[in-house]
Amino acid sequence: MSETFAAVSAETIKLRGIRGAHLSLLLFALVSILIAALDGWSAKGALDSGNPSLRADFTPQQAGLVGVLYGQLALIVFGVLVVTSEYTSGMMRVSLLAVPRRGRLYAAKMTVTAVAAVAVAAPVTVLAYLVTQLALGSHGASLGASGVPRALAGAVVYLTLMCLFAAGTAAIARNAVIPLAVLLPMVLAGTHLLSLIGAAKEMTRYFPDQAGRELLNVDSPHTAFGFTVLLAWTVAALVWGLVRHLRWDT
Amino acid sequence: MIDVQNLTKRYGQTTVVDALTFTVRPGAVTGFLGPNGAGKSTTMRMMLGLTRPDTGSARIDGHAYHELTYPLRHVGALLETSAPHRSLTARDHLLWLARSNRIARGRVREVLEMVELAGVARRRIGTFSLGMGQRLGLAAALLGNPPVLVLDEPVNGLDTEGIRWLRELLRSMAAEGRTVLISSHLMTEMSMVADQLIVISRGRLLADTGLSDFIQRHGRPYVRVRTPEPERLARELQRNGASVTRSPDGGMDVVGMQAAGISRLAAAVGFPLDELSTHAGSLEETFLEVIGEEAIDGAAADGAAAGGGAIGEDGRNTRV
Numbered sequence: 001m002s003e004t005f006a007a008v009s010a011e012t013i014k015l016r017g018i019r020g021a022h023l024s025l026l027l028f029a030l031v032s033i034l035i036a037a038l039d040g041w042s043a044k045g046a047l048d049s050g051n052p053s054l055r056a057d058f059t060p061q062q063a064g065l066v067g068v069l070y071g072q073l074a075l076i077v078f079g080v081l082v083v084t085s086e087y088t089s090g091m092m093r094v095s096l097l098a099v100p101r102r103g104r105l106y107a108a109k110m111t112v113t114a115v116a117a118v119a120v121a122a123p124v125t126v127l128a129y130l131v132t133q134l135a136l137g138s139h140g141a142s143l144g145a146s147g148v149p150r151a152l153a154g155a156v157v158y159l160t161l162m163c164l165f166a167a168g169t170a171a172i173a174r175n176a177v178i179p180l181a182v183l184l185p186m187v188l189a190g191t192h193l194l195s196l197i198g199a200a201k202e203m204t205r206y207f208p209d210q211a212g213r214e215l216l217n218v219d220s221p222h223t224a225f226g227f228t229v230l231l232a233w234t235v236a237a238l239v240w241g242l243v244r245h246l247r248w249d250t
Numbered sequence: 251m252i253d254v255q256n257l258t259k260r261y262g263q264t265t266v267v268d269a270l271t272f273t274v275r276p277g278a279v280t281g282f283l284g285p286n287g288a289g290k291s292t293t294m295r296m297m298l299g300l301t302r303p304d305t306g307s308a309r310i311d312g313h314a315y316h317e318l319t320y321p322l323r324h325v326g327a328l329l330e331t332s333a334p335h336r337s338l339t340a341r342d343h344l345l346w347l348a349r350s351n352r353i354a355r356g357r358v359r360e361v362l363e364m365v366e367l368a369g370v371a372r373r374r375i376g377t378f379s380l381g382m383g384q385r386l387g388l389a390a391a392l393l394g395n396p397p398v399l400v401l402d403e404p405v406n407g408l409d410t411e412g413i414r415w416l417r418e419l420l421r422s423m424a425a426e427g428r429t430v431l432i433s434s435h436l437m438t439e440m441s442m443v444a445d446q447l448i449v450i451s452r453g454r455l456l457a458d459t460g461l462s463d464f465i466q467r468h469g470r471p472y473v474r475v476r477t478p479e480p481e482r483l484a485r486e487l488q489r490n491g492a493s494v495t496r497s498p499d500g501g502m503d504v505v506g507m508q509a510a511g512i513s514r515l516a517a518a519v520g521f522p523l524d525e526l527s528t529h530a531g532s533l534e535e536t537f538l539e540v541i542g543e544e545a546i547d548g549a550a551a552d553g554a555a556a557g558g559g560a561i562g563e564d565g566r567n568t569r570v
Contacts, residue, residue, distance in 0.1 A: 002352075003320070006349060009350075010346040013349055017335070017342040017343075018335055018337050093332035094333070094334055096299070097300070097327050100299045100316040249302055
């Protein structure tokens with residue numbers, strides 16, 4: 001067990017030193033909070049002027065969770081970079097010399113990735129919510145409003161699982177290009193557009209991001225469903241990634 | 251002690267390492283020689299658990315690499331294909347390695363000073379020159395103070411001073427009873443540092459012997475002769491069955507007659523000798539000789555294999 005702790009501890013130092021990793025985490029925080037502020041500010045303008053351009057289902061509580069949905073792009077980049085920085089630099093061979101049990105190395109890396117994602121996602125999610133409410137001014141809701149703490153916790157779970165899903169796909173592909181080319185458009189627009197097509201709508205419910213988004217919906221009746229589907233995708237990606245890692249012949 | 255037993259690795263149709271068996275003993279520097287593509291790096295990667303052998307095993311002090319607890323404390327390795335992440339600093343790189351194997355933090359500073367990188371410890375590895383990168387790789391190999399060293403082309407990129415430092419380090423490590431295996435394509439360097447040799451070609455073992463034994467058995471000793479009458483002495487020598495190669499500086503190299511015979515012959519015909527010395531042949535010449543023979547034998551074996559597939563396959567196995 002202590003060998004595993006040593007491996008986790010070593011991964012932490014690596015993570016601190018790899019520049020792309022910090023930058024993407026920093027970007028996650030900046031984008032989330034900036035979008036949260038803009039979203040609250042524009043909604044306030046609409047509400048004040050009685051502008052009907054707001055969505056019918058607009059609530060200040062839900063608006064507070066929009067920022068991190070954009071920020072997640074950076075968190076996906078983080079998950080991908082943490083894994084692929086090893087394969088593309090020849091670092092993986094050094095890592096395997098230090099920690100030759102491949103399952104242990106993989107578990108250590110994914111643990112550190114998850115911990116980093118939670119550690120950043122939790123405060124940023126709460127902060128982004130508060131920023132939106134602040135920007136909404138008198139229309140803002142409180143942090144303790146009905147269903148909000150649960151949706152905020154759900155958002156942290158969602159973000160962490162998406163980050164790990166990205167890390168898993170990166171371990172499958174062993175390069176950054178393919179996972180990013182698939183995941184970023186998917187999260188940004190793809191499945192949302194697909195869901196507009198009637199026939200595809202039923203299917204997109206089972207996509208990781210669409211299913212997982214139920215976790216962020218205040219008072220969603222489908223939270224358990226969304227969580228289960230996203231968890232299944234994440235576990236599948238991580239297991240496949242592990243199999244690829246175990247079989248990797250340098 | 252490194253124990254390689256019947257190690258084989260194939261990539262598709264190509265057999266890169268072919269039933270290799272040898273032992274690397276402690277207390278000596280063992281040189282691992284072979285032409286490009288002979289399978290040295292693949293063999294080293296298999297020793298270190300990075301590449302899975304098709305058959306056979308490589309054990310380090312009785313254990314497969316992946317069975318070692320905190321392996322960096324047992325084996326220090328340097329591979330050509332491994333490279334630390336460019337955005338890490340030298341210090342952070344060694345720090346995470348130390349942490350992963352529970353090696354005392356103070357050791358990081360020690361090895362950085364040993365390889366003379368203490369001054370650039372906080373610089374990113376991406377800014378390092380080839381030689382600095384090589385020094386960092388050596389620092390990583392020495393980090394766990396390991397009883398076994400496996401170094402692939404360790405002198406690559408080192409300057410003269412660095413090469414000398416490494417030579418002395420390897421000799422002192424061996425003198426302390428450690429096991430040191432190094433590969434190099436620089437024969438002169440190898441002949442200065444190695445006690446033992448393992449020579450492979452096309453993935454097969456050609457020699458596993460002491461350096462001087464290797465040169466004695468396979469090399470061609472020659473006698474260096476210098477005289478004011480080179481042409482006439484050469485004629486005399488050739489008449490007595492020796493073969494003579496004239497060199498541009500006026501001397502000649504004689505094969506097929508020992509120094510005593512040459513001296514007596516010169517005295518009998520009345521030529522003075524300005525120089526008479528026996529040479530054992532260089533590692534480089536001996537190596538090329540051995541590799542050359544193998545290439546010819548190999549071509550013959552492959553020709554036979556083309557004639558009849560099944561026999562060729564058997565022939566290949568018996569040759570090993």
